[in-house]
Amino acid sequence: MTFNKLGIIGLAVVLVSGCAAQRELAEGGFDYLEVEDRGQLTFPDDLEARQQRAQFQIPPLSDQQRGGSLGEAVSVRSPAQVLSLAPGSRVDEATRESRIAFDAVEGISDLPSWVWDAVEEVVAETGAQIIERDSERLIVTAPYRIEQYSQRRGGFFSLFSRERIRFSSEQALRIEMQAASHRRSAALDVTATDIRWLRNGQAVSRENVPVMLQRDLEVGFLNQVSQRLARSYEGERLQAAQLGIDLRRGENADANAAFIIDSSFTVAWALMPGVFERAGFAIDDLNQSEGTYYTSYEPGGKRSIFRRLAFWSRAQEGDLPLDRGTEVVFTVDERDGVTYIVAQIDDEPVSAEQLDAWFPVFARAFRDSDD
Template sequence: MHYSVTSCVLASLLLSGCSFFSSPKADPEPIVGQPLQVPAHLSAPPQPAQYDIPAVRYTVQRVDAQPPGLVLTLSSSSRVDEEETRARIWFDRTDYSGDLQPFLEQKLSEFFSANSIGYQQESELSWVTDWVVQTDTTGMWFWKSEQPRDQVRYRVSMEPRPHGRSVALLVEMLEHEYFDRGRALLPTGVKREETAFLNSFTAFVGDYEFRQAQLRRSRPVDTSLQLGVDGQGQPALLSEQPLEVVWSQLESLFEAVNLSVTDLNRSASTYYLRYEQPKQGFLSRLFRRKAMPTLPLTNGDYQVVLGRTQQQTSLSFRDKNGQILPESVVAQLESVLLTVVSETRLEL
């Protein structure tokens, strides 16, 4: 066995030949190009060295690393044109504003007063502010302080549309001064300052609209829904609203009392309904969700037919065969539905 291993090693050496003992190959000689032959009547091109850096003239410039200003629609009545490049925003008339231009003039005056900003009315539709001092917050907790950074003067202009339902508000910077005399405002910073001032006013208007919406939701809803009789003298619920308004509100009312719409006939002003008394599940009781009101009805199919009588809209409640429900049941329905209409703020 020892002799066979030795034989194999010797055979491998012989097969490899002289390359096993040969010396490493030398690198080839580099190929040197011939110099460019330029005719006598032509000028030779420049021939830079291998690692020459071309001479470039440059100047050191400050780069604004802060993000650009963006006009924000912070109120429900505001919007921005898609191609707008200036600090300008549009306001549209809403239920909260009434006459739009006087409303914005009042809010602008309140905004200046709330932020202790002096101003002068330059023209009927433009106002110029006094110096507005801006500060930086330094420190924390009890050692927090405000350090003046710069001061700015703005012009605020209104651009109403002829129809009066839309007004644009434009903010332009007139002057700017840093308290540190070595600093200067870059061109991109001008738009950012204008935008920040405009966004502050838009947020002021948005806060007013939010408070008005909360106030409206907290007010009790006036409803005209009451027990009466329809055109045939049968017991029904009556509403002062037009039939079209009542029809459009009923599906929301049905959903709130667990009445599911199985079919409807618009030409006959009839809803076909199925009622199942609501059951409060374990999770609803666990999270203390308000139970759905229970109607004085048994599980089954019903109809609600709308009609007009003496300038009122009548709601006639019937069983699946079209028989009108007794007056006592309709009276109990009135009590439950009045509470639901008030909570859901329906116009009935």
């Protein structure tokens, strides 16, 4: 392959990557922007005009629509959706408002307080100044900025330049919560106001503001709250469940030696990464649908290539009678509320004698995994 061909291919790759960076923007021809508005269709007096069907009538554009984004300024992203990530949360798909509702779930004694604490934490992370506050009812922020994305400048010479155009938004948020008197349900609404779209720190004209920006800002905040509540709830459940769990040795239904815990698959699956780390294993891959962790024995963590070449440096020894780098597959399986964890080396289940030797290390790692 000649140098010219290599250059052409390289240039094509750069151009394609440049297009990928602007996936949010419309592409193609925009000849429709040059079409003149010819007004209403008129008929000669001697010609009988049939009544148009409603579905074929083109409604007139409002002034707001005429001043909206056109051509390359039109975002082609799908509208942002409020996600019901938190337990007990629900979204009314029929409404266009940015709202999420919550119902009480097991383990949450005061739902409004739980939700509002998450709201306060997310607002604090934005760094926005709060100019109005009513506990568990209202928060209004002063305008603050969010860095949205950046893209390379257009033109041939920009292909070889690292200079990028940075886009950000400036907005204020009004967050309102309505809670029932029995405190077992609540609804959270968010409204973004005073919105500006900034290009390298300078506000752009209204027609260049992304069409769905307000919706994106509102939904983004709600989803952050929902995600925080989900993490908080699962973390507390996991910690509470672990307090009453003990690890023991036994056999599974196939008579293979196994570690056993009296808990569900969900709890066991979430606990094991911490247990593996403390026992000296590194997770190389996993498949939750099959309940499988693919690990290698790496006490002290995996060594870089330079540390491996340093033969004069003694490798950290682990507590298990295993060679560093030994690949071990752990299978997690639940039967009747009891979870069995079987280890395999070279597709063969670890023997009862081997697992007995491992047990003190895993029992200690299991006890310490809630720290």
